[in-house]
Amino acid sequence: MTFVQLIDCRTSRFDEMNRLMDRWVEQTKGKRTATHDIIGKDRSDSAHFIEIVEFPSYEDAMRNSNLPETDRIFQEMVALCDETPTFTDLDVVRDEQLNVLAARAFFGAMGKMAPERIGDHLTDDYVDHDPSYPQPVQGVAGVREQYAGWRAAFDFTFRIDDQMAQEDQVCTRWTWVARHKGEFLGIPATGQDVSMQGMTWQRFRDGRICESRWLYDRAGLLEQLGVLGQ
Numbered sequence: 001m002t003f004v005q006l007i008d009c010r011t012s013r014f015d016e017m018n019r020l021m022d023r024w025v026e027q028t029k030g031k032r033t034a035t036h037d038i039i040g041k042d043r044s045d046s047a048h049f050i051e052i053v054e055f056p057s058y059e060d061a062m063r064n065s066n067l068p069e070t071d072r073i074f075q076e077m078v079a080l081c082d083e084t085p086t087f088t089d090l091d092v093v094r095d096e097q098l099n100v101l102a103a104r105a106f107f108g109a110m111g112k113m114a115p116e117r118i119g120d121h122l123t124d125d126y127v128d129h130d131p132s133y134p135q136p137v138q139g140v141a142g143v144r145e146q147y148a149g150w151r152a153a154f155d156f157t158f159r160i161d162d163q164m165a166q167e168d169q170v171c172t173r174w175t176w177v178a179r180h181k182g183e184f185l186g187i188p189a190t191g192q193d194v195s196m197q198g199m200t201w202q203r204f205r206d207g208r209i210c211e212s213r214w215l216y217d218r219a220g221l222l223e224q225l226g227v228l229g230q
Helices: 014-027 058-065 068-080 098-109 115-121 139-153 218-224
Strands: 003-010 036-041 048-055 086-091 122-129 154-166 169-180 193-205 208-216
Touching (some): 003 058, 058 068, 058 086, 098 193
Antiparallel strands (some): 003 048, 154 169, 169 193
C-alpha cells in the first residue's frame, strides 16, 4: 500500500533548507526509497511549509528513514526550523490521477459522441498537432470539423493500451479499431475492417485538454484500405 508522510515545519531559512534537500537527493542516490517529493508554501504564511513524501509502502519509508544520510540531513533540517517539525503518516486509501481519468473519458467517447460534444473535453484555445495536417489545428471548431470527417468515414473506437502521467501531461498508447463506411481521402467506402496503433501526448488545464500531439501509422491504414503496397 502506498504510504505518504507529511512534514509540517516553519522556517525563515527556506533557501538553506532547499539546498539541504538537494544535498540529500545527491547523497542518497541509488539508496532512497522515496518515489515523489513535493514541498508547498502556505500562501497566507510565507514561513510555513509542508513537505509531502511518497513511498511504495510503509516498510520502504522505514528503510529510507534508517539511511544514515537521511538521519544526518534530518538533524540539519531541524536546526533550520523555527520550531520542531511535525510528522503525519498516511496510508493512501484512494489515489485518483484526475488528468488520466479525463484522458480515458476522452478516448472512451471518441467515435461515439456527436461532433458538437467534442468541446466538452477541450479548452477554448485548444491546439491539435497531427502529422496528417500541415499546420496545427487551432480551437474547438477546427477540431470538431476534423473529428466529424473521421466519424463520417469510419465507425471506430479506441482501446487504451497504456498510459503515463506527469504533472499536467498524460501520454496514452492506444489501438484504433474501425470499419471503413464512407469516403476517406478520396477512397470510397470499402466496408473493410481496419486498425491502427498510436500514441497521443496531451496537456491538461482545469480538467480539460488544451493541447494534443498525435503519432500514428497512417501509411499502414492506407495499405489496409488497398491504396498502398499494391
